[in-house]
Amino acid sequence: GDSVTQMEGPxxxxxxxxxxxxxxYTATGYPSLFWYVQYPGEGLQLxxxxxxxxxxGSNKGFEATYRKETTSFHLEKGSVQVSDSAVxxxxxxxGGSQGNLIFGKGTKLSVKP
Amino acid sequence: DTGVSQDPRHKITKRGQNVTFRxxxxxxxxxxxxxxxxxxxxxxxxxxxxxxAQLEKSRLLSDRFSAERPKxxxxxxxxxxxxxxDSAMYLCASSLGxxxxxxxxxxxxxxxxxxx
Numbered sequence: 130g131d132s133v134t135q136m137e138g139p140x141x142x143x144x145x146x147x148x149x150x151x152x153x154y155t156a157t158g159y160p161s162l163f164w165y166v167q168y169p170g171e172g173l174q175l176x177x178x179x180x181x182x183x184x185x186g187s188n189k190g191f192e193a194t195y196r197k198e199t200t201s202f203h204l205e206k207g208s209v210q211v212s213d214s215a216v217x218x219x220x221x222x223x224g225g226s227q228g229n230l231i232f233g234k235g236t237k238l239s240v241k242p
Numbered sequence: 243d244t245g246v247s248q249d250p251r252h253k254i255t256k257r258g259q260n261v262t263f264r265x266x267x268x269x270x271x272x273x274x275x276x277x278x279x280x281x282x283x284x285x286x287x288x289x290x291x292x293x294x295a296q297l298e299k300s301r302l303l304s305d306r307f308s309a310e311r312p313k314x315x316x317x318x319x320x321x322x323x324x325x326x327x328d329s330a331m332y333l334c335a336s337s338l339g340x341x342x343x344x345x346x347x348x349x350x351x352x353x354x355x356x357x358x
Contacts, residue, residue, distance in 0.1 A: 174349065
């Protein structure tokens with residue numbers, strides 16, 4: 130069935146380090162792909178999205194490219210900050226449906242000064 | 243604050259009791275979603291509404307669960323005869339709908355349920 134698999138955390142990095150969080154998906158149809166972020170004490174919020182193959186979503190220095198051939202949507206940032214400490218969730222809207230999302234389990238990122 | 247609001251934020255109840263959660267979406271959003279999240283897991287879809295119509299329900303939504311959105315504005319999620327396995331964070335989200343904005347959900351902070 131449709132699913133999302135992302136790398137397990139927690140991930141601990143020093144400030145200004147390079148970040149990659151892997152995400153792969155299985156889906157029927159042509160889903161859009163998303164990264165959501167949950168900062169401590171806050172609700173989930175959309176970080177970036179990509180709607181078709183080879184699209185790159187970007188926001189706040191984060192990027193992810195929709196790779197249909199590898200069914201992946203890895204999240205990257207060149208230089209993380211302490212303020213990026215959060216839980217990151219990869220998701221897709223299965224079957225290209227209206228908005229119902231399948232989420233991965235989340236990856237907790239801690240950035241140390 | 244014009245974001246999605248949920249009430250109560252925390253609810254502790256005894257097994258077998260009924261509980262109800264309320265969600266007030268962003269006012270111009272016609273779609274409203276309920277998700278459930280347990281510790282260490284991502285959110286799992288429960289149901290969604292377009293205006294007042296409930297368009298899809300997950301098989302996770304057992305007969306003890308019922309959701310309503312009577313006037314296409316706020317929504318309630320009721321759990322009857324709660325079980326310990328119902329302990330989770332219940333998340334509400336809203337969105338503008340389909341097309342280019344599909345999947346762009348705005349989440350509330352959640353209602354945490356603990357069933358003793």
